[in-house]
Amino acid sequence: MQFDTPATTNPIDQLTIVGQSIPRIDGELKTTGKAIYAYEWDEENIAYGHPVGSAIAKGRITSMDVSAARNADGVLAVVTTLDVGKREKGKQNTANLFGGDEVQHYHQAIAVVVAETFEQARAAAALVKVDYAEEKGVFDLSEAMKTAVKPKDAGGAPPDTAVGDFDAAFETAPVSLEETYTTPDQSHSMMEPHASLATWDGDELTLWTSSQMIDWWRTDLATTLGIDKEKIHLKSPYIGGGFGGKLFLRADAVLAAFAAKAVKRPVKVALPRPFLVNNTTHRPATIQRIRIGAERDGTITAIAHESWSGDQPDGQLETAVMQTRLLYAGKNRMTAMRLAELHLPEGNAMRAPGEAPGLMALEIAIDEMAEKLGLDPVEFRILNDTQVDPEKPERPFSHRDLVGCLKRGAEQFGWSTRGKPGTRREGDWLIGTGVAAALRNNLLVPSAARVRLDQDGVVTVETDMTDIGTGSYTIIAQTAAEMMGLPMDRVKVRLGDSRFPVSAGSGGQFGANCSTSGVYAACVKLREAVIQTLGFNASEVVFENGTVRSGTRSVPLAGVAGPDGLSAEDTIEWAELSDSHQQSTFGAHFVEVGVDIATGESRVRRMLAVCASGRILNPITARSQVIGAMTMGVGLALSEELAVDTRRGFFVNHDLASYEVPVHADIPHQEVIFMDETDPISSPMKAKGIGELGLCGVSAAIANAIHNATGVRLRHYPMTLDKLLGGLPALS
Amino acid sequence: MSYSSQVSFTINGESRVLDVDNRTTLLDALREHLHLTGTKKGCDHGQCGACTVIIDGRRVNSCLTLAVMHEGDAITTIEGLGKPGDLHPMQAAFVKHDGFQCGYCTPGQICSSVAVLEEIKANIPSHVTADLTAATTVTEVEIRERMSGNLCRCGAYSNIVEAIVEAAGTRA
Ligand code: FES
Ligand code: FES
Numbered sequence: 055m056q057f058d059t060p061a062t063t064n065p066i067d068q069l070t071i072v073g074q075s076i077p078r079i080d081g082e083l084k085t086t087g088k089a090i091y092a093y094e095w096d097e098e099n100i101a102y103g104h105p106v107g108s109a110i111a112k113g114r115i116t117s118m119d120v121s122a123a124r125n126a127d128g129v130l131a132v133v134t135t136l137d138v139g140k141r142e143k144g145k146q147n148t149a150n151l152f153g154g155d156e157v158q159h160y161h162q163a164i165a166v167v168v169a170e171t172f173e174q175a176r177a178a179a180a181l182v183k184v185d186y187a188e189e190k191g192v193f194d195l196s197e198a199m200k201t202a203v204k205p206k207d208a209g210g211a212p213p214d215t216a217v218g219d220f221d222a223a224f225e226t227a228p229v230s231l232e233e234t235y236t237t238p239d240q241s242h243s244m245m246e247p248h249a250s251l252a253t254w255d256g257d258e259l260t261l262w263t264s265s266q267m268i269d270w271w272r273t274d275l276a277t278t279l280g281i282d283k284e285k286i287h288l289k290s291p292y293i294g295g296g297f298g299g300k301l302f303l304r305a306d307a308v309l310a311a312f313a314a315k316a317v318k319r320p321v322k323v324a325l326p327r328p329f330l331v332n333n334t335t336h337r338p339a340t341i342q343r344i345r346i347g348a349e350r351d352g353t354i355t356a357i358a359h360e361s362w363s364g365d366q367p368d369g370q371l372e373t374a375v376m377q378t379r380l381l382y383a384g385k386n387r388m389t390a391m392r393l394a395e396l397h398l399p400e401g402n403a404m405r406a407p408g409e410a411p412g413l414m415a416l417e418i419a420i421d422e423m424a425e426k427l428g429l430d431p432v433e434f435r436i437l438n439d440t441q442v443d444p445e446k447p448e449r450p451f452s453h454r455d456l457v458g459c460l461k462r463g464a465e466q467f468g469w470s471t472r473g474k475p476g477t478r479r480e481g482d483w484l485i486g487t488g489v490a491a492a493l494r495n496n497l498l499v500p501s502a503a504r505v506r507l508d509q510d511g512v513v514t515v516e517t518d519m520t521d522i523g524t525g526s527y528t529i530i531a532q533t534a535a536e537m538m539g540l541p542m543d544r545v546k547v548r549l550g551d552s553r554f555p556v557s558a559g560s561g562g563q564f565g566a567n568c569s570t571s572g573v574y575a576a577c578v579k580l581r582e583a584v585i586q587t588l589g590f591n592a593s594e595v596v597f598e599n600g601t602v603r604s605g606t607r608s609v610p611l612a613g614v615a616g617p618d619g620l621s622a623e624d625t626i627e628w629a630e631l632s633d634s635h636q637q638s639t640f641g642a643h644f645v646e647v648g649v650d651i652a653t654g655e656s657r658v659r660r661m662l663a664v665c666a667s668g669r670i671l672n673p674i675t676a677r678s679q680v681i682g683a684m685t686m687g688v689g690l691a692l693s694e695e696l697a698v699d700t701r702r703g704f705f706v707n708h709d710l711a712s713y714e715v716p717v718h719a720d721i722p723h724q725e726v727i728f729m730d731e732t733d734p735i736s737s738p739m740k741a742k743g744i745g746e747l748g749l750c751g752v753s754a755a756i757a758n759a760i761h762n763a764t765g766v767r768l769r770h771y772p773m774t775l776d777k778l779l780g781g782l783p784a785l786s
Numbered sequence: 787m788s789y790s791s792q793v794s795f796t797i798n799g800e801s802r803v804l805d806v807d808n809r810t811t812l813l814d815a816l817r818e819h820l821h822l823t824g825t826k827k828g829c830d831h832g833q834c835g836a837c838t839v840i841i842d843g844r845r846v847n848s849c850l851t852l853a854v855m856h857e858g859d860a861i862t863t864i865e866g867l868g869k870p871g872d873l874h875p876m877q878a879a880f881v882k883h884d885g886f887q888c889g890y891c892t893p894g895q896i897c898s899s900v901a902v903l904e905e906i907k908a909n910i911p912s913h914v915t916a917d918l919t920a921a922t923t924v925t926e927v928e929i930r931e932r933m934s935g936n937l938c939r940c941g942a943y944s945n946i947v948e949a950i951v952e953a954a955g956t957r958a
Contacts, residue, residue, distance in 0.1 A: 081881035082873065084889030085896060087824015087864035094823035127789075172818060173809040245828045245836055245890040245939050294826070294890030295939050327829040523887030523940045678884045678942060685941025710833035710937060717934040717943075723926070724944040 058629035111703030128174030144274025160704035161332035191397030218386030227347025246294020338401030364396035373408035417754030486763025492641030501572030502555035511612025525675025537577035539597030563743025579622035654775035668742035683748025798866030835936035864893035887940035
């Protein structure tokens with residue numbers, strides 16, 4: 055199905071099942087421990103693989119001595135990076151995963167030790183001796199930014215944009231701001247470590263793994279192994295979180311495949327937790343310079359956002375200026391991004407890539423500007439709203455209700471009672487509130503599904519879509535149930551298998567809208583097949599309550615299909631609507647913090663997010679996406695930072711004890727409001743993404759609340775107490 | 787030289803005898819030897835709580851204890867609390883309040899929360915218990931404090947607390 059004109063009324067609009075708060079259909083499995091994750095599949099005769107990582111950040115391996123490992127108890131094989139030799143790299147990866155003598159980053163996989171048991175493999179892995187020829191690397195972004203270059207592209211967009219005459223407008227603006235903000239390297243730290251179980255049958259490989267994107271993994275694994283993609287069967291029905299860290303093929307899959315081949319048995323490999331941070335990807339640090347000029351009445355006349363980030367050679371930008379191209383009006387504007395070469399582990403997408411760190415900076419700058427102007431920060435944002443793409447005014451937004459989010463949130467939160475910075479105190483606590491706007495684009499990716507009606511009237515949906523905690527199983531079932539007029543218990547959903555049609559996958563907050571649209575398209579075809587089988591007049595057919603009705607004739611859906619069932623398959627494809635209209639999602643975050651006047655410790659006391667994100671397919675799962683993102687935003691604001699060893703070139707705090715993600719005690723009750731809206735330009739579902747919007751802006755709202763509490767303006771994340779202490783008022 | 791030992795304990799009411807490598811953690815004994823994979827491995831280092839099980843009424847990070855140390859113990863895992871169609875009230879409350887997303891931390895959260903309510907009932911104080919002479923009560927602050935060893939990167943905390951509060955109510 056080609057989606058080339060805005061959606062009109064369709065069966066989804068009945069909203070008897072779609073849009074309803076239906077608990078997850080996989081909930082009982084997940085709460086009873088019966089959902090099976092990658093490392094848990096049972097096969098006969100499994101052997102255990104344990105990875106060995108490079109101890110240097112850059113250079114070559116000159117020799118490896120694996121004799122002690124090979125002779126250790128229970129060891130079946132040691133497969134080294136030298137044994138498998140240089141491999142062609144998958145197209146989604148920047149750094150090599152395995153193969154060849156070149157070391158590109160610390161903890162790059164250089165061997166896998168296979169043994170009868172996990173304990174034996176782990177012990178033997180410690181016996182591998184490696185000699186390196188170490189080379190000098192570059193690990194410090196603040197130094198490397200001096201030689202950063204303009205890359206060819208920024209994820210499909212230009213690295214630089216300019217409209218009007220920024221310099222002149224900024225120079226003459228009566229009120230202006232120029233500040234630099236930094237965000238550190240950040241880690242996905244999903245709870246399930248990357249894991250794969252590989253088993254070969256002749257030249258065919260079955261791989262259970264933990265992947266957000268089945269087809270990307272399968273394609274890149276085929277390239278890396280040098281085999282035909284058709285020979286790989288990849289399964290990932292349950293995934294213990296990803297946040298972007300499982301978008302691209304990872305070393306566990308490659309190591310398991312080579313190891314299983316070597317020992318001719320099924321082999322499973324999980325990355326040990328201390329391995330994850332440096333072996334896989336992370337969100338790169340940024341240095342961002344923002345300049346804003348405004349009239350005294352608060353009208354922005356000039357806005358500029360520049361960002362520097364680093365990555366491996368041939369790597370990518372952290373596109374931190376993207377939201378500034380769209381969020382606020384302003385006649386004169388420029389953005390620019392520069393990429394430095396670093397030899398830290400590969401930087402890549404983490405939840406809301408670009409916008410998350412970009413808004414961490416921009417939304418503090420906006421708060422600072424409002425303060426300079428003597429304007430309420432909610433009012434200042436509303437004043438500078440735009441209904442068109444400010445860089446291309448001929449392009450309207452498909453639907454944009456940032457103003458509605460801000461107003462509704464301000465009312466709900468009790469914003470009007472906010473005092474001046476440093477004026478509210480309860481005992482030892484300085485109390486403050488902060489606000490930030492959220493923007494994340496609505497991306498559209500083709501997505502296919504197959505639906506089959508069996509003779510009992512049960513519809514089975516198959517698509518290689520993944521559920522990484524997002525609720526895909528449930529919203530896909532809701533979509534099929536609504537389309538076919540069936541109750542939820544007459545729909546089965548099978549996901550995460552490369553034998554199913556290729557879906558959008560889980561990334562860029564496009565999964566829900568795109569994968570359900572693919573299921574919608576397949577269901578449209580299945581409805582046609584049912585209508586044709588029954589010989590009904592298509593224009594007056596209604597699917598409801600398990601029946602198909604046309605005029606006075608009504609037939610139960612059970613029984614329409616013969617013993618072979620009726621099947622239909624289709625792909626939703628996206629036409630030009632995204633060129634003529636800017637499609638984005640919007641939100642507003644409101645936060646209250648308390649800062650301990652003696653220790654500088656910040657605690658989040660209240661959180662509210664208001665989201666304008668098109669139709670909400672399931673308020674329960676959508677809300678969970680938002681509160682989960684808000685929680686991550688608390689971590690990014692207050693505690694999360696990968697500490698770089700700039701001499702040895704690695705992230706030092708590479709485990710869950712030292713990379714501090716939020717815990718229960720850090721998170722208060724969280725409130726989420728969804729604006730009641732649809733976006734017919736987005737898709738037949740009239741929905742948009744939500745999974746990343748919740749992270750956009752929330753950390754800045756916390757930073758702004760800290761400023762309101764203490765009067766101290768922090769511009770460098772995370773906002774730990776050492777950065778606050780010097781600015782706190784004297785203890786009385 | 788032999789590095790293995792025999793150990794017997796009961797798991798979810800069933801007695802089991804295992805020959806295990808002395809280095810095998812209780813977590814790996816459950817997952818790899820007994821195929822009770824509901825108990826999760828998030829870090830293997832006592833940092834995340836995904837591996838929480840209940841041993842003789844107390845919650846324990848099963849990755850931080852060796853299987854051979856549990857001779858004669860009674861161990862309850864997530865599989866012992868309830869099953870699909872026959873959920874423990876805490877499991878049902880997690881489903882109702884959507885106290886999870888990816889589900890990977892969930893068995894640990896549920897085992898931990900079941901034991902937390904017992905700890906509060908037994909009047910065991912926590913860091914946030916203000917009055918050590920009064921009976922401890924189930925409050926959101928107490929729950930958040932006591933559950934802080936169970937990380938959830940999906941960030942379901944707000945819903946998890948609601949689920950535990952509800953389960954505490956239905957239990958009483
Ligand atoms: S796996 Fe035991 S605490 Fe993380
Ligand atoms: S549900 Fe995913 S980590 Fe808690």
